[in-house]
Amino acid sequence: MRRKSVLYLDVADQIKADIMNGTYPVGSLLPTEAELEQLFDVSKITVRRAIELLSSEELVEKKSGKGTTVLSNRPYNKLSKAGTFTEYLNDSGQKVAKKILNLEKVTVRPDSPVYQCLGEEVVKVSRLYTLDNQPYIYFNYFLPNSLADVSLEEFENESLYRLMDQNGIEIVKFEDSFQTVELTTEQQRILDTSEKNGLKRVRKSMSPLGKVVEYSEAVYNTVLYPYVIEYEA
CATH class of the missing domain: 1.10.10.10 (Winged helix-like DNA-binding domain superfamily/Winged helix DNA-binding domain)
Incomplete structure (x- = not known):
């Protein structure tokens, strides 16, 4: 409304x-x-x-x-007392780059956590971050169908949260969970690694009504570089 x-x-x-x-x-x-x-x-x-x-x-x-x-140009600045990991990497002198691997509308299974959060029809964005030209983070974002008309070019050139903000999707809370996981063959291929395990982060972004408006999974090859959270005092 x-x-x-x-x-x-x-x-x-x-x-x-x-x-x-x-x-x-x-x-x-x-x-x-x-x-x-x-x-x-x-x-x-x-x-x-x-x-x-x-x-x-x-x-x-x-x-x-x-x-x-x-002071800031982050759409959800008040939620971001912890600096973003990519900002940390850039400030540490690492060369960070990203590219969209795929953008599509998908139908998810009822037993999927994505279905529980966003329903059956969602927009899926797959993105790869490289660190000094080596594959490092593999992201899969699952987003509301209201973003279906956002172009690949817009996803490539703009931050996700700025796009969501521009499209009237308000976020008041982030919920992140982390676990060590065994990498699938596909994840090993995309991350160009023979490592067996990686760090997985699942994020749920919540609207003012408590509705999930983003469900994302990120897999990090932490052997290449550890995951760091830097907080402002």
């Missing part, structure tokens, strides 16, 4: 979209309150409530006399 239009929410949504698309890069200042009033043709209180909302999501920080600074 779409929410009724509320002016300060609409203003916050547009500023957030401009942060996400790079109009206001991380570290830059937003226009002044007076400039935002003119830009959106709204009152000062509307602008202030919009900025307060973005600040509560930890996307911006307002300081008296200095203006409002963009």
Whole structure:
């Protein structure tokens, strides 16, 4: 159900979209309150409530006399106190690349955990991450059918969560579970390894109503590099 239009929410949504698309890069200042009033043709209180909302999501920080600074361009920044693993790898000097292996609509079996979360018809995206040109993480994302019209090019060029956000899919909670698994022959082939075991991460992303809007499985060849979680203090 779409929410009724509320002016300060609409203003916050547009500023957030401009942060996400790079109009206001991380570290830059937003226009002044007076400039935002003119830009959106709204009152000062509307602008202030919009900025307060973005600040509560930890996307911006307002300081008296200095203006409002963009802190993050992650769609679900408040959920992401732990830096993403790919960010950690990039910051560590590793060369990380990704490519889409397959994008398709699939019918899942009733005994599948995907079926329990998302139903029978889903969008499946298979993606491979390489580390210094070596296959490292094999992802399978299972997503709502509402993303069926998103193109392969969009999945290749944009982050998954930004695409979901752009398509009106709101996430309020992530649930991750990890286990050591025996790699299948197919997983060994894709990861180009003869290792018997790998680390499997299952993620469920939840909507405000508690509905699963993403079910994903990632298999890591941790012999190549260990899995690391880096938290902000």
